[in-house]
Amino acid sequence: MSDKYDVVVIGAGPGGYVAAIRAAQLGLKTACVEKYVGKDGKQALGGTCLNVGCIPSKALLDSSWKFHEAQDGFQIHGISTKGLSIDIPAMLERKDKIVKQFTGGVTALFKANGVTNIEGHGKLLAGKKVEVTDSEGKTTIIEAENVILASGSRPIDIPPAPLTEDVIVDSTGALEFQSVPKKLGVIGAGVIGLELGSVWRRLGAEVVVFEALDKFLGLADEQISKEALKTFTKQGMQIRLGARVTGTDIKRKQVTVSFTDADGEQQLSFDKLIVAVGRRPYTENLLASDSGVDMDERGVIFVDDYCATSVPGVYAVGDAVRGAMLAHKASEEGVMVAERIAGHKTAMNYDLVPSVIYTHPEIAWVGKNEQQLKTEGVDVNVGVFPFAANGRAVAANDAGGMVKVIADAKTDRVLGVHVIGPGAAELVQQGAIGMEFGTSAEDLGMMVFSHPTVSEALHEAALAVNGHAIHVANRKKR
Ligand code: FAD
Numbered sequence: 001m002s003d004k005y006d007v008v009v010i011g012a013g014p015g016g017y018v019a020a021i022r023a024a025q026l027g028l029k030t031a032c033v034e035k036y037v038g039k040d041g042k043q044a045l046g047g048t049c050l051n052v053g054c055i056p057s058k059a060l061l062d063s064s065w066k067f068h069e070a071q072d073g074f075q076i077h078g079i080s081t082k083g084l085s086i087d088i089p090a091m092l093e094r095k096d097k098i099v100k101q102f103t104g105g106v107t108a109l110f111k112a113n114g115v116t117n118i119e120g121h122g123k124l125l126a127g128k129k130v131e132v133t134d135s136e137g138k139t140t141i142i143e144a145e146n147v148i149l150a151s152g153s154r155p156i157d158i159p160p161a162p163l164t165e166d167v168i169v170d171s172t173g174a175l176e177f178q179s180v181p182k183k184l185g186v187i188g189a190g191v192i193g194l195e196l197g198s199v200w201r202r203l204g205a206e207v208v209v210f211e212a213l214d215k216f217l218g219l220a221d222e223q224i225s226k227e228a229l230k231t232f233t234k235q236g237m238q239i240r241l242g243a244r245v246t247g248t249d250i251k252r253k254q255v256t257v258s259f260t261d262a263d264g265e266q267q268l269s270f271d272k273l274i275v276a277v278g279r280r281p282y283t284e285n286l287l288a289s290d291s292g293v294d295m296d297e298r299g300v301i302f303v304d305d306y307c308a309t310s311v312p313g314v315y316a317v318g319d320a321v322r323g324a325m326l327a328h329k330a331s332e333e334g335v336m337v338a339e340r341i342a343g344h345k346t347a348m349n350y351d352l353v354p355s356v357i358y359t360h361p362e363i364a365w366v367g368k369n370e371q372q373l374k375t376e377g378v379d380v381n382v383g384v385f386p387f388a389a390n391g392r393a394v395a396a397n398d399a400g401g402m403v404k405v406i407a408d409a410k411t412d413r414v415l416g417v418h419v420i421g422p423g424a425a426e427l428v429q430q431g432a433i434g435m436e437f438g439t440s441a442e443d444l445g446m447m448v449f450s451h452p453t454v455s456e457a458l459h460e461a462a463l464a465v466n467g468h469a470i471h472v473a474n475r476k477k478r
């Protein structure tokens with residue numbers, strides 16, 4: 001078999017592996033180069049998301065939620081759970097099994113679709129050649145008509161909190177604590193910090209989250225982020241806003257964190273500290289100096305709206321390019337690029353990439369929030385429906401939060417759906433489907449929603465936009 005491919009993908013995360021599968025489905029001779037080595041010492045496909053991101057974090061979020069519910073949420077149903085305990089190594093083993101199931105699944109999908117899996121580090125050379133260096137340092141050159149760069153991202157580290165073997169860790173280390181830390185510090189109140197902080201809080205850790213910004217969840221709708229801050233604080237997570245970490249000092253496995261906030265210089269001590277201050281593209285040693293592909297000073301590869309780089313036939317997708325660092329964004333870019341290589345005119349709707357924070361309650365949104373629309377001078381109508389008035393949520397004893405639908409005041413077209421509460425991610429997806437087809441709030445209000453479901457909260461919020469909600473007093477009467 002010759003070493004010339006129609007498509008060579010570098011990186012087998014959700015951007016790269018999906019691009020490779022789609023390209024192969026379209027009849028293109030495709031190879032994917034991946035260097036990640038899993039816990040068993042063998043190459044593992046699936047990237048950050050499957051190995052140390054979305055999937056293992058959700059496995060731990062689900063285990064810890066079950067424990068928390070058994071401890072604090074069962075009594076109200078008349079269920080007693082005396083003598084409740086949790087076996088942390090067993091919880092971690094379950095997580096690892098799930099990871100293996102899914103990374104192995106990608107290997108099987110590559111085989112089924114005829115994608116050639118190449119182990120090693122890929123580097124783009126001039127003329128769309130890819131140099132692959134295997135674990136023994138042996139290099140091979142493969143040629144491609146098209147190259148897709150999908151090398152993903154890495155956690156950012158900050159000088160005041162250098163990582164250590166087992167006290168100061170990044171998100172990957174935070175998936176591996178062998179016991180529940182008594183006191184846990186988290187730097188960064190972003191999605192990853194909140195999710196991982198929640199896992200260990202539910203299992204009993206005292207959690208303090210340091211956030212340099214004064215504003216909590218700045219990208220979310222303000223009404224939703226205010227509710228979230230209230231709820232997390234009630235859950236016992238201490239979220240310190242305007243608190244910038246300036247240094248750390250480890251003595252006898254205890255880390256003392258120095259930080260400054262409105263009250264000046266302060267210190268707090270912890271058993272473990274998670275650094276979750278964001279991620280940056282992983283593009284080191286990815287491009288030869290004459291590859292022709294450009295990136296900015298942070299390593300973000302420049303691409304156009306269709307993920308094409310400045311070199312014809314070379315594309316880049318996922319966390320390595322501009323836009324939200326989300327698995328579903330990476331995957332859809334992968335599909336778009338594969339289809340465009342095959343001659344289709346596929347484009348992606350970047351305005352409707354949903355965001356989700358998998359805490360409890362979940363927080364999710366799609367489209368624009370109220371403050372963004374106000375800044376843009378768009379006149380809007382807003383409908384809000386609290387889960388406290390939703391039968392299914394109350395029956396489940398999970399009735400915190402709300403659904404908020406924002407529509408253009410002139411056209412009634414839905415511009416944003418924002419949810420904090422049970423099933424937020426799934427509800428927002430329903431909003432996203434409607435929005436993709438240009439739904440109005442009235443359209444959503446006219447649809448039949450099953451009773452009793454938490455989805456009815458979306459229905460009622462859409463009705464509330466025009467003052468027609470049935471199960472809550474309308475702010476605006478029509
Ligand atoms: P990656 O998944 O990072 O994959 C890139 C791959 O390329 C890696 O396997 C890497 O080894 C390989 N690679 C890099 N350079 C080379 C090279 N030169 N040669 C060969 N191989 C190379 N997103 C969500 O949407 N939902 C979530 O719930 C979610 N949870 C997360 C939780 C955590 C703790 C973390 C850390 C992230 C989470 N994310 C989540 C983000 C998500 O993981 C990323 O957005 C997604 O993985 C990006 O996909 P990608 O394909 O661009 O890159």
Ligand code: AMP
Binds near residue numbers: 276
């Ligand atoms: P995200 O980029 O969404 O993962 O969030 C990371 C968060 O970490 C951001 O909100 C940053 O403001 C915050 N952050 C970065 N550096 C520090 C620091 N030294 N101390 C406290 N918070 C920080």
